[in-house]
Amino acid sequence: MASHLGLLKPIKTHRVNQGKGDAKEEEKEEPLSPLARLFHAPQVNCFIVVVFGCKTTIDVDVFKHGLEQTLIKHPRFSSKLAFDTGKVAEPLKWVRTVVNIDDHVIVPDLDPNIESPDQFVEDYASNITKTPMDLSKPLWELHILNVETSEAASIGIFRVHHSLGDGVSIISLLLACMGKASDANAFPSLVANKKKANDPCTKSHPWFLGFVFTLMSMLKVFWNTLMDVTLFLATIICLKDDKNPLKGGIGIEKTPRRFVHRMLNLNDIKLVKNAMGVTVNDVALGITQSGLSRYLYERCGEAKGDKMDSESSMLSHSRIRATLFVNLRPTTVVQDVANVINAGSNVGADWGNKIGYILCPLHIKLRDDPLDYIYDVKAAIDQKKRSLVAQFTYFTTSLLLKTLGLQAAVMIMYKSLSNTTLSFSNVAGPMEEVSLFGHPMVFFAPSIYGFPQALVIHFQSYMDKMAVILSVDEDVIPDPHKLCFEIEKSLMLAKNAVMENKLANKL
Template sequence: MSPGAQLFHAPTLNCYVIASIGVKTRMNPHVIKEGLRHTLLKHPRFTSKLVMKGRKPWWIPTTVDLEKHVIVPEIDPDLDFPDRFVEDYTSNLTKTPLDWSRPMWELHLLNIKTSNSQGLGILRIHHSLGDGASLISLLLSATRKTSDPQSLPTLPTKKRAVMPPPSPPFSSFCSFFLPIFSGLALIWNTVVDMIMFFATILFLKDSQTPLKGFPGVEHTTKRFVHRHVSLDDIKLVKTAMNVTINDVLLGITQAGLARYLNRIQGVDATGGAPEQPRRNNKIKDPRLRAAILFNVRPTAGIQELADMMAEKSKVKWGNWIGYIILPFAVALQDNPIKYVRLAKSTIDRKKHSLEAICTFGCAKLMLKLFGMKVAAAVTQRVLYNTTLTFSNVVGPVEEISFCGHPVTFLAPSVYGNPHALTIHFLSYVNQMTISMAVEPSIIPDPQLLCDDLEASLKHITAVVKKTFIPDIV
């Protein structure tokens, strides 16, 4: 087992990936099992069990009994609140660990009509089997285009920005000095980020806000909710403000958390004070940071599964992830597009830093020198001293089918990490799904937080239309 995979088996970092797959038809267990035999079971990690040899865990190939991995519960078709039932069912899965005596994954098929699907699959995988990029690549390899059942989904590609050439008088100056300035900035940003990272390990803590977890939060039962918003609106803001999708998503999240926190603290979400304001000046502009797991593979983005499994591939399967600590601006702003501008400024600086690669290297070195317990304790300390986990993954650009079942949405999340709030974004066709895992004693009404995120997108979109595209009503 790789060092990263070992870390996810530490008692304080025993993390699982859990993903909901909504489909347009009822789930056919027989068809899905046959589909898994030709896709998932071709992967060695999903046909191996965990065995301890001395003090080291090893993956040992075994025979997979799909009857034990694909669970089809009996469900009353006339449930009054099917969406609530799915939330409760998914939450209950976090109460029990997966069985080490067989491969550490399972798929639950729920034939229940919800507000967004006619059937639902809940895939639970131990995080040691792979990171987000690996598992999304695997999931896509198990799907096909609905329009062409013989074709794999189109993998999104990142477009590199093309910089205009400098004007002739300055071309020689730029060609000589710009690389030097860029290199010095990269070194400076990396040094500052690593100082802040080590300060977070030692003493630097986030403010105690209504989103902050408590010691032991990684062991509590979590609730999972998701919300679908318009990807077209996000793209409109991206184009009008000349930013990236990541900038917009971070801006939406900052604005949504600001609305939520200030409502909890007794300040109206739009910025006006209620009749008896209870604003606490100590958390007027709190230190609130996200720990972001960053793919450190040489080639970013989602990869072809065959490429990831190739023996000499540079883009390996596994847990190739480093941490980035990203500060969130959650003070109230008079103009909501400021959240997007602040997000762009923060992300642009982080792009010009080697923080993720350095933290990945430090984790590997610490595991090698001091063992899993010390490495896990240090990682846990970083997460305890920050507030939330944040992630964004680009999904399929066209409708896909999972073992012959047309997919309506994909909603991934994780649990077992020492945070009371985890937010994932995943695009699919023309929608963006916001998935959240929350500790219910900290965030008792996660749908309210979803409302704030959705309202923030609508508010930002409306202001962008008035500001940048005045002709649009």
């Protein structure tokens, strides 16, 4: 596979100043952003893990060369932490350093005839969460597993500390290192955000009707924001989710995690979306709510036809909420991240952690119509879209970091997460096949660990598939594959209901 070296896109790099007669790089420093400092606090010390599969065996030398020409040129991935000199070691700056690629690319010597390669990869990814990262080097690493699984010919596991950037930033960076499988010099295409044509505010009206619509919209946003902010503040102070089989206890953020994923058919999701007049995110969260309902009732015995015990009878009346993460960037453009790599600087780039979050209630109950779960979610999400609470959470955290200090901001984030049950996010991926350093990609499965929750659910699209990825504490959720299956089954039930109700005729 040495010929793959010729497929790498040329990268123009920003040269650093050199001293007189000295070829050594000039040391560059940049202070940590407030949110980057927050993600180093013990209570929310978070890592992003991206498991990806390739169609071919990974050529390690090609990958190393590719990383040197792309990822390492990004300033965050070629910088290490500098700590203060006080009693409590706290990272304060990013300091540019020379990266030894062999310190970051780990290639274990594996038996090609492993008895259960899928289980081995799952166990390997779980073991990574038990291993601390060396803070004296740039905070990322890539594990290459040349073992054939049921989905791919080889596996890569990319681990990066959350202080380097949020999930959208990291996925965009990986895509900026890739090219279309059909054209290695072309960047992957992402789904563009579209404004709904049936939004009254987007239609042409006489000026007085337009004024009325605008005023009503502003009042609705104000009221929804007031209600959501009140709920957010109450959650920080005292409002906790009810005890349920998915909720972790004190110290759950420090326990090892297991990552499992399942591939859904994105065309089935789009079929349901178009028939119901909702969004992909509505369908994803709706089938998640449906899958969680059946999973929880089965754990309590109700789904098996047994007599409902006291625990299962309380499920439909329990307060169970999901923390939904929202990307606050107006657009996600892979080219912008590529420009950061080309310039070797973050100046003028919208990089880092720029996410807000909202609290969404989940109604755990067994319904006769599987589409009701999606309609339920749509009503809740539509209300959240007409609210500025996501922006409020982001700016409140940043303001507290700058005024009251790190511990106040950590308390806000920790309480808002630990007092809810789970986290959820949905990220759009490339619409066509892409390759990484000449290796065609089969799937992406990003996730996270270090949150004070026992369950984190991510959805990630790629081509005509949608991966649902669970990050779980096995002591709380001992059968995560069962939960994945229930979410997949929920999509099939929704699709069948759409076809039976002949809603598909609207397509």
